[in-house]
Amino acid sequence: MAHAAALEIRHLNKQYIVDNQPMPVLENIDLSINPGEFISVVGSSGCGKSTLLRLIIGLEKEYQGEIRVDGQPIVGTSLERGIVFQEHRLFPWLTVEQNIAVSLLNANQSSKSKHDAVHAHIEMVGLKGFENAWPGQLSGGMSQRVAIARALVSRPEILLLDEPFGALDALTRSHLQRELQTILRQEGITAIMVTHDVEEAVYLGDRIVVMEPRPGRIKRVVDVPLARPRDRGSYAFAAIKADVMADFSEVIAPPEPAPPPTHGLSPSWRFSW
Amino acid sequence: MPAAKHRQQQPLPSLRALAWRRRAAKLDYWLWPWLLPLIILGLWWLGGRQQWLGSQVLPSPGEVLDSLTELLASGELQRDVLISLERVLEGFLLGSALGLALGAAMGLSERASDYLYPLVRLIAYVPLLGWLPLLMLAFGIGETLKAVLVAQAALLPVALNTYNGIRAVPPHYVEVGRIYGFSRRQALWRIILPAAFPMVWSSIRYGLTKSWLALVVVELLASSEGLGFLMVDSRQLYRLDAMLVAVVSIGVVGFVLDQVLAMIEKRILRWRRAGFAS
Numbered sequence: 087m088a089h090a091a092a093l094e095i096r097h098l099n100k101q102y103i104v105d106n107q108p109m110p111v112l113e114n115i116d117l118s119i120n121p122g123e124f125i126s127v128v129g130s131s132g133c134g135k136s137t138l139l140r141l142i143i144g145l146e147k148e149y150q151g152e153i154r155v156d157g158q159p160i161v162g163t164s165l166e167r168g169i170v171f172q173e174h175r176l177f178p179w180l181t182v183e184q185n186i187a188v189s190l191l192n193a194n195q196s197s198k199s200k201h202d203a204v205h206a207h208i209e210m211v212g213l214k215g216f217e218n219a220w221p222g223q224l225s226g227g228m229s230q231r232v233a234i235a236r237a238l239v240s241r242p243e244i245l246l247l248d249e250p251f252g253a254l255d256a257l258t259r260s261h262l263q264r265e266l267q268t269i270l271r272q273e274g275i276t277a278i279m280v281t282h283d284v285e286e287a288v289y290l291g292d293r294i295v296v297m298e299p300r301p302g303r304i305k306r307v308v309d310v311p312l313a314r315p316r317d318r319g320s321y322a323f324a325a326i327k328a329d330v331m332a333d334f335s336e337v338i339a340p341p342e343p344a345p346p347p348t349h350g351l352s353p354s355w356r357f358s359w
Numbered sequence: 360m361p362a363a364k365h366r367q368q369q370p371l372p373s374l375r376a377l378a379w380r381r382r383a384a385k386l387d388y389w390l391w392p393w394l395l396p397l398i399i400l401g402l403w404w405l406g407g408r409q410q411w412l413g414s415q416v417l418p419s420p421g422e423v424l425d426s427l428t429e430l431l432a433s434g435e436l437q438r439d440v441l442i443s444l445e446r447v448l449e450g451f452l453l454g455s456a457l458g459l460a461l462g463a464a465m466g467l468s469e470r471a472s473d474y475l476y477p478l479v480r481l482i483a484y485v486p487l488l489g490w491l492p493l494l495m496l497a498f499g500i501g502e503t504l505k506a507v508l509v510a511q512a513a514l515l516p517v518a519l520n521t522y523n524g525i526r527a528v529p530p531h532y533v534e535v536g537r538i539y540g541f542s543r544r545q546a547l548w549r550i551i552l553p554a555a556f557p558m559v560w561s562s563i564r565y566g567l568t569k570s571w572l573a574l575v576v577v578e579l580l581a582s583s584e585g586l587g588f589l590m591v592d593s594r595q596l597y598r599l600d601a602m603l604v605a606v607v608s609i610g611v612v613g614f615v616l617d618q619v620l621a622m623i624e625k626r627i628l629r630w631r632r633a634g635f636a637s
Contacts, residue, residue, distance in 0.1 A: 143538060144538075145534060145537060145538070163537050163538045163539075163540060164540070165539065165540060168538075169538060171531075173531065175531050175532065175534075175535050177532065177535075177550070177553065177554075178630055179553040179554075179556075179630045180630075181630075188535070188539055188549075189538075189539045191539060191540075191541065191545065191549075192539065192540045192541070192542075192545075220629075220630040221630075222630065240539070
């Protein structure tokens, strides 16, 4: 079992410069996460929850405040922190096996132990037999399994999940939520999941961090004192879900920016004759 | 009942009918591409037979075939093909290697693209033959001239597409490399190059075709051997049958060169085929 890390966020502020004007994205975030804890972060779009994950993983360098893992301030990215994005981000030119091995490229291990770790994780996410498949041959759910295996194979102490099941259909999503829970329990690591699916947040989280937008702030933190595996149909589950949902009922979220107009013909466009 | 009636009107096709349909589809696949060339060949043959044009102006297919066997028997055609091939490969390898280096430099370094890209774009708008007088002054009309022109024909498309291919690499992929602690070198070899490869390779294919066309043009103008020379020489001797042999050979060699690269591409890009065709 990998060591689970504690995460300490103190007075975290982040802003982007837009047209020479500072635009605050995150304002005064304080959060401490215990080793092995599962934190769900929910919020409407624009509340900076993905930015928060990018800061913790180490992809964004400009910020004010402190992010400490086991007391040590983070410096850039590290194999001790793994991440799964909403898009699976697998390299289409590598097979499943090679894609997972990507995260061990710079790990200090013998190639034998790397190979074993990759295969153990392929089995863990239930993709035995698909080692040599190309990502283009996999369904969305299978691709996301590969992405989870890739994030876990380097034995991180913290796993970050950025709306990992957001693009999947409802059945696959609930199936993967259950499996993720089993896997994380085996690994015993700390996890932070960003989502806008309140049910998912309640199902998986030990605590739920509710964020509000513009600039992104923590509105409140909700405990989920339910035994696992959780029953989505139970009264207690529904009560917590309704409680969190209430935070979003009053504000009507501003409309999402429209997708940019596409120019020209779609690549599949062709005469049929 | 209307449903039953409907079913009666449109019975399911029998297995035999399906097999025929599949055979017909296969025939379609093989027949259509050949239809137009065969008609042209037929007209040509008919024209020669009916003397629509004098055989001095348009030799019949039979004469061209005779000329082909003659040129093959004397070894002249093989020699010219080999010489042209050697020249094109030499120039193309030089040009595409330089193009790759130039495109990669522009794609990877902001400064290199600031300094070089506008000039490269500008040069790309000057037709190949526009450089010929200048290059003739600089290099004479020997082998160097041919190598330089052929190289230049491949260099520009390869450089521009390598640049664009690298620019188009999704930043998402590069971030994955950063997350797993890739060095710049690892990111270049394991992420940027494979991601840009399809675009780069198609420009290499295009570059080879351009090189081949450029070579034939230079051989037309300044050479004493090679397929382009065979063409211009036959024309001057009024041997249009031999000239047509040269024309066809140029087309065939160009096609084969491109097919070789297409086969390599299929092999390297099997992940793409697997992704879309299965």
